[in-house]
Amino acid sequence: MEELKLDMDSYLPLRDVVFHTLRDAILKGDLAPGERLMEIHLANKLGVSRTPIREAIRMLEKEGLAVTIPRKGAQVARMTEKDLEDVLEIRDALDELAVSDACNRMTEENYADLKRAMETFSEAAKTKDVRAIVEADEEFHNVIYRAANNPKLENIIRNLKEQMYRYRYEYVKGDADFLQLVNEHEQIVEGLREKDSVGVKAIMHTHLRNQVESVRGVIRRQNREEA
Amino acid sequence: MEELKLDMDSYLPLRDVVFHTLRDAILKGDLAPGERLMEIHLANKLGVSRTPIREAIRMLEKEGLAVTIPRKGAQVARMTEKDLEDVLEIRDALDELAVSDACNRMTEENYADLKRAMETFSEAAKTKDVRAIVEADEEFHNVIYRAANNPKLENIIRNLKEQMYRYRYEYVKGDADFLQLVNEHEQIVEGLREKDSVGVKAIMHTHLRNQVESVRGVIRRQNREEA
DNA sequence: AAAATAAGTACTGTATACAAAGTGCATAGT
């Protein structure tokens, strides 16, 4: 009985499997920007029919990861520097909102999670293991999003982050001052504890600004190379 | 030659036609929240096959207008009071961003459009024609979004507005002080002209707050009725 | 009489078939 129920819970329509597969491939760069998403080809490759492929493409479209030209087909969305700047700008505004909400709505449990995430980040920063640092940073911010208690906001932010997923390592890899980041995280936690929503928004803004600038630099260098 | 080209441009895949049809029906309330979206039924009703219906449903899903339970089908998304509050909160933050961007990036043409939109709104306010007022208000804000020159931001805001489309008349219909609104619009235009991004954000915030409160009231009353 | 089970129905999930349109290459004409 239980096993059946588990099967039910773990059941995913093929369209969702395909969607996740394609999304990951795009985010990891296995499918390059501009690359065509041909239905039959993908169907054969993934061992499914065209129907779930098409539905997955419609979903990717709405997530901004693919664009389709009628009667020509879909391709992986290209991102210009301007597009990324636009995304970063929105993320900045929404991260400020999230942290401000978190101020007012945070539970004891959220706060405990946050402190744990902060400590994990501190530890990771010492190791200089880029992958671990990025993951710890993600988790720190995710705790804040959860604490904000606004699922729609979480969705939008997740989607925005997705669109710049390729650049997630660049800041930390580059010229990040880890101690500074740790310090900023501490300030954010402190601000949340004090429920100083104005102050914490300001800190979050500066905290993101460095990352934003770093990503900008990477993109500019990339574009120069391409040209 | 030209007519052919026009034909090409005006071609829309059936999935898009269906998508727009269903979206409008949901927004106008012809399809009530919780109502099932049955594929064969819709296909017959719209005179198409199930395939474009399914693709349209996938798009509606990503827009937050429908939810589907695997193997049970899709239904029009229900919106709780909390959902709407969440949406309003995000809109507030993003409208602040938009108006702040508009401050920095507005062209002469944008400014001319804005003044025109403001005047149209003033005229509409005098007539007390609710429909005209709402439309003029929409246009006023749309000019600002365009001036912000951030297409992704525009998209997100459009999507958020869509989710509360049903309530768009409620504020104006209810207890709005038209002269106050006209005054706020004037202040916004003034702030944009002066490029006072901090001030204009504040005005936009208060400008929205009243509408937000009004929509909240409507929803609460509705929910009480339902209970 | 109530509860459980089984059958039937209706819907979704997936695959495939057919039609139409666009692209590219080859061939022929200038």
Next chain:
DNA sequence: ACTATGCACTTTGTATACAGTACTTATTTT
């Protein structure tokens, strides 16, 4: 040699057929 036209191939757009699951209702058993 170059251009234009036509044909073949690829790919999308749409419809339909088939399979599987869940829900409803009726019947049977306790």
